[in-house]
Amino acid sequence: MPMASSFSTVRLNLNECSYPIHVGENILVETGRFAHDVGFIGQAAIISDTIVAELYAATVVAALEDAGFKTSTHVVDQGEHSKSFTKVESLCESLANHGVDRYSFVVALGGGVIGDLAGFVASIYYRGIPVIQVPTTVMAQVDSSIGGKTGINLHTGKNLVGAFHQPVAVVADTSTLKTLGHREWNEGFAEVIKYGIIHEADLLAQLRSGIASLPDLVRRCVEIKASFVSADERETAGLRVLLNFGHTLGHAIETVAGYGTLLHGETVALGMLSAAQISQSRVGLPEVAVEEIRETIQHFELPMRLPSGMSQDQIIETMFSDKKFVNGHIRFVVSPCLGSAKLVDNITVDDLKLALAILEPTTP
Amino acid sequence: MPMASSFSTVRLNLNECSYPIHVGENILVETGRFAHDVGFIGQAAIISDTIVAELYAATVVAALEDAGFKTSTHVVDQGEHSKSFTKVESLCESLANHGVDRYSFVVALGGGVIGDLAGFVASIYYRGIPVIQVPTTVMAQVDSSIGGKTGINLHTGKNLVGAFHQPVAVVADTSTLKTLGHREWNEGFAEVIKYGIIHEADLLAQLRSGIASLPDLVRRCVEIKASFVSADERETAGLRVLLNFGHTLGHAIETVAGYGTLLHGETVALGMLSAAQISQSRVGLPEVAVEEIRETIQHFELPMRLPSGMSQDQIIETMFSDKKFVNGHIRFVVSPCLGSAKLVDNITVDDLKLALAILEPTTP
Numbered sequence: 001m002p003m004a005s006s007f008s009t010v011r012l013n014l015n016e017c018s019y020p021i022h023v024g025e026n027i028l029v030e031t032g033r034f035a036h037d038v039g040f041i042g043q044a045a046i047i048s049d050t051i052v053a054e055l056y057a058a059t060v061v062a063a064l065e066d067a068g069f070k071t072s073t074h075v076v077d078q079g080e081h082s083k084s085f086t087k088v089e090s091l092c093e094s095l096a097n098h099g100v101d102r103y104s105f106v107v108a109l110g111g112g113v114i115g116d117l118a119g120f121v122a123s124i125y126y127r128g129i130p131v132i133q134v135p136t137t138v139m140a141q142v143d144s145s146i147g148g149k150t151g152i153n154l155h156t157g158k159n160l161v162g163a164f165h166q167p168v169a170v171v172a173d174t175s176t177l178k179t180l181g182h183r184e185w186n187e188g189f190a191e192v193i194k195y196g197i198i199h200e201a202d203l204l205a206q207l208r209s210g211i212a213s214l215p216d217l218v219r220r221c222v223e224i225k226a227s228f229v230s231a232d233e234r235e236t237a238g239l240r241v242l243l244n245f246g247h248t249l250g251h252a253i254e255t256v257a258g259y260g261t262l263l264h265g266e267t268v269a270l271g272m273l274s275a276a277q278i279s280q281s282r283v284g285l286p287e288v289a290v291e292e293i294r295e296t297i298q299h300f301e302l303p304m305r306l307p308s309g310m311s312q313d314q315i316i317e318t319m320f321s322d323k324k325f326v327n328g329h330i331r332f333v334v335s336p337c338l339g340s341a342k343l344v345d346n347i348t349v350d351d352l353k354l355a356l357a358i359l360e361p362t363t364p
Numbered sequence: 365m366p367m368a369s370s371f372s373t374v375r376l377n378l379n380e381c382s383y384p385i386h387v388g389e390n391i392l393v394e395t396g397r398f399a400h401d402v403g404f405i406g407q408a409a410i411i412s413d414t415i416v417a418e419l420y421a422a423t424v425v426a427a428l429e430d431a432g433f434k435t436s437t438h439v440v441d442q443g444e445h446s447k448s449f450t451k452v453e454s455l456c457e458s459l460a461n462h463g464v465d466r467y468s469f470v471v472a473l474g475g476g477v478i479g480d481l482a483g484f485v486a487s488i489y490y491r492g493i494p495v496i497q498v499p500t501t502v503m504a505q506v507d508s509s510i511g512g513k514t515g516i517n518l519h520t521g522k523n524l525v526g527a528f529h530q531p532v533a534v535v536a537d538t539s540t541l542k543t544l545g546h547r548e549w550n551e552g553f554a555e556v557i558k559y560g561i562i563h564e565a566d567l568l569a570q571l572r573s574g575i576a577s578l579p580d581l582v583r584r585c586v587e588i589k590a591s592f593v594s595a596d597e598r599e600t601a602g603l604r605v606l607l608n609f610g611h612t613l614g615h616a617i618e619t620v621a622g623y624g625t626l627l628h629g630e631t632v633a634l635g636m637l638s639a640a641q642i643s644q645s646r647v648g649l650p651e652v653a654v655e656e657i658r659e660t661i662q663h664f665e666l667p668m669r670l671p672s673g674m675s676q677d678q679i680i681e682t683m684f685s686d687k688k689f690v691n692g693h694i695r696f697v698v699s700p701c702l703g704s705a706k707l708v709d710n711i712t713v714d715d716l717k718l719a720l721a722i723l724e725p726t727t728p
Contacts, residue, residue: 085453089518092449096520124488127515127526151491154453156460162491163527 005030008219012146012226014166014233021146021170021226023219028059028134028173031107032067035132038168042103043070045095047118049078052110052136055179060109060134072098076117078110080259083117083152085161091121102126105168111137111184112144112264116162119150123165133167137180138188139265141172142195142221147229147240153259158251164234172222174214186300187265190246192217193296194272195224198245201339204296242341245333246272249352252318256310262303269302274355278347279334281354289338305361312356316349325349369394372583376510376590378530378597385510385534385590387583392423392498392537395471396431399496402532406467407434409459411482413442416474416500419543424473424498436462440481442474444623447481447516449525455485466490469532475501475548476508476628480526483514487529497531501544502552503629505536506559506585511593511604517623522615528598536586538578550664551629554610556581557660558636559588562609565703568660606705609697610636613716616682620674626667633666638719642711643698645718653702669725676720680713689713 007024022034035044044064048057053075061071074094076082095104108118108131115133122131135145151162177185189207196203203220211217225243232239250271254262262270276293279285298304306312319325332347371388386398399408408428412421417439425435438458440446459468472482472495479497486495499509515526541549553571560567567584575581589607596603614635618626626634640657643649662668670676683689696711 085449085456089449092525093518093520096518096524120488124484124525124527126524127513127528149491154457154460156457160460160490161456161488163488164491 008215010219010222010226012166013230017166019166019168019170021172021222023141023172023174023222024215025175026173027171028056028176029063031060031132031134031171032063032065032069034169034171035064035069035105035107036067038130038132040069040105040130042105043072043100044107045098045100045104046071046073046107046109047091047114047121048073048075048109049082049111049114050075051078052114056109056136056176060107064107072100074098076114078113080113080153083113085152087117088121088124088152091117092125095121095125100125100129102129105130105132107132107134108145108167109134109136110140111135112140115140115145116149116151116159119148119165119167120152120162123150123163128165130168131165133170135170135172136176137184138177138218139191140188141174141177141218142188143191143225145170145172146222146225148233158255158259166233170222172218174218177214183263186302187263187269189300190265190268190272190297190302192221193293193300194243194245194268195221196296197272197276197293197335197338198242198333198341199224199339204292204338207296208299238343241343242333245335245341246275248319248330248332249274249315249356252315253306253310255318256314257307262307266303269297269300270304270306270359273297273304274352274359275332275334277355277358278332278351279336282344282347282351283334283336283342285335285337289335292338304359306356306359308361312353312360315356316352319352372579374583374586374590377594381530383530383532383534385536385586387505387536387538387586388579389539390537391535392420392540393427395424395496395498395535396427396429396433398533398535399428399433399469399471400431402494402496404433404469404494406469407436407464408471409462409464409468410435410437410471410473411455411478411485412437412439412473413446413475413478414439415442416478420473420500420540424471428471436464438462440478442477444477444517447477449516451481452485452488452516455481456489459485459489464489464493466493469494469496471496471498472509472531473498473500474504475499476504479504479509480513480515480523483512483529483531484516484526487514487527492529494532495529497534499534499536500540501548502541502582503555504552505538505541505582506552507555507589509534509536510586510589512597522619522623530597534586536582538582541578547627550666551627551633553664554629554632554636554661554666556585557657557664558607558609558632559585560660561636561640561657561699561702562606562697562705563588563703568656568702571660572663602707605707606697609699609705610639612683612694612696613638613679613720616679617670617674619682620678621671626671630667633661633664634668634670634723637661637668638716638723639696639698641719641722642696642715643700646711646715647698647700647706647708649699649701653699656702668723670720670723672725676717676724679720680716683716
């Protein structure tokens with residue numbers, strides 16, 4: 001007998017469409033109903049990774065088949081290296097070989113990598129078929145499954161290829177988070193901390209005092225992300241870009257470390273520490289706020305120092321080669337006070353060097 | 365000194381945007397101005413094939429650089445086999461290595477393959493950068509460069525992967541058509557004949573009596589294509605689908621023949637002969653109209669018979685495996701009288717067999 005499931009639904013409203021984000025415990029079993037509710041009639045192509053598929057594919061397949069959908073399951077290796085053209089091609093061929101057609105839909109079952117990869121496949125297969133995102137990590141539930149950004153990596157850079165392809169529904173089953181490893185659990189909270197810094201200061205204290213209700217926390221994060229995306233779907237209005245707090249430096253650190261060495265959330269934590277430092281020196285973020293950010297990051301055992309051997313020069317060179325600088329300045333998201341953020345365009349290499357210095361492994 | 369150029373401009377209006385389609389002799393030299401006119405400031409990435417690049421890349425590069433654009437040129441082999449994930453990946457890496465960024469734009473210089481391939485690359489690079497289509501074949505100028513359909517092939521089928529990505533401008537220089545081979549020139553007129561059948565009966569007689577002005581003819585075709593696309597951008601309103609007259613069978617013939625054996629327009633010609641036969645038997649297209657279609661196809665030395673060794677059974681099997689049939693019926697575009705077309709959904713295997721019989725190489 002399936003466990004009882006209860007859930008709440010956040011609606012993400014866009015100009016041309018809107019879609020439901022369902023959050024709750026044990027709601028994978030409702031996937032078939034949710035697919036039915038958005039009007040699907042075709043075949044479901046579940047795309048997942050080996051580890052997540054082992055844990056949850058059977059549940060999702062049964063839910064979809066009970067609701068009358070024919071299914072096929074397509075599995076890739078877990079990890080960032082699966083965000084490649086090679087995997088996109090083999091997935092597309094696999095979909096075609098299983099009779100997935102223009103009336104079918106994709107179910108992206110997994111973490112951020114699967115959401116990005118399967119979402120991108122859905123965006124280009126038959127020039128675009130619908131996708132339901134079923135995120136199974138904290139990071140994917142509170143952030144990456146929402147908002148329609150999909151993509152894969154080039155040798156030359158992360159997420160350089162992709163599409164905006166909004167899901168038709170998101171199913172965030174918080175009970176799936178219980179099977180996450182310690183490190184994967186913690187990394188997801190980097191994005192939650194980010195929401196605290198840029199939008200809702202209370203979140204930081206809540207996080208440190210212990211999570212009363214995981215579904216409530218995820219739902220609140222989903223609401224915040226949805227509000228940014230609704231207001232600025234294509235990141236052209238200067239609002240969605242604020243979600244990049246900590247990410248500009250984080251991405252550079254991730255590139256220098258090599259994909260997979262540090263988890264995405266771990267590099268975001270490092271990036272947020274530096275961004276807090278820049279916020280303090282350039283837009284007056286109070287010392288007490290910087291300290292609160294540090295404490296919250298520490299609470300989730302996220303890294304506070306660069307891996308040994310990685311120098312700030314390498315990181316800044318990466319940002320140069322990434323053409324992040326224009327005339328010696330860089331566009332950068334800062335927080336003038338906890339719970340708010342803004343974009344400035346006058347951050348210099350010296351600002352970055354000072355901010356990276358606090359991450360040096362040799363700093364006492 | 366550059367030759368004088370004169371051109372006319374058709375505007376394709378869509379819900380969210382509109383774009384100019386410039387048609388004229390010797391207008392490649394205006395590419396820089398056209399790019400400037402649509403507001404570009406970034407770098408131009410010219411994507412072309414070896415043969416077209418040899419003929420025209422220098423002209424386009426000079427035009428763009430004279431207008432102040434930095435350029436890079438990215439060349440692939442000519443032919444349908446370049447519409448592959450392998451080529452998409454190598455082009456994306458090449459763009460990244462040349463510093464092409466989100467403020468850059470793609471110039472698709474070539475025939476239908478290049479338009480589809482470069483348009484698709486533009487649609488996914490940095491989640492989409494703009495593309496200017498510069499078609500250099502009849503087929504690309506009158507048809508494929510307009511309307512935003514881009515795509516590549518899977519092993520399992522043609523154009524199964526792609527995106528809708530409207531160009532920001534189209535530059536159709538009819539003087540480039542003079543370097544086409546005899547067969548490539550003729551195949552392009554299959555699409556012109558199609559416009560005659562489905563929309564403007566007079567075109568057929570005009571074509572047979574000789575082309576008075578190539579720019580005028582291309583512009584008229586562009587207007588027809590633009591009107592269908594404007595009214596039904598995503599092929600959801602039952603109008604754009606009428607442009608598939610002759611293409612349902614044509615695609616199946618192309619698949620059975622193997623990509624590259626017959627040119628696209630040649631398979632469309634065969635498909636139109638069969639579609640004319642079905643139109644006669646099922647919706648009363650007069651015999652005199654069928655004869656006029658045959659004469660016009662013959663006028664351009666397009667094939668009237670299947671290649672020897674290709675049986676109608678193979679073609680129908682391909683349509684079955686392509687899931688074109690639903691409950692033994694197929695959706696099919698027919699013409700009840702010259703200059704009009706409609707979609708019917710009750711065409712049977714027997715209808716197709718009768719229609720393919722007229723293409724049998726053994727038929728006297």
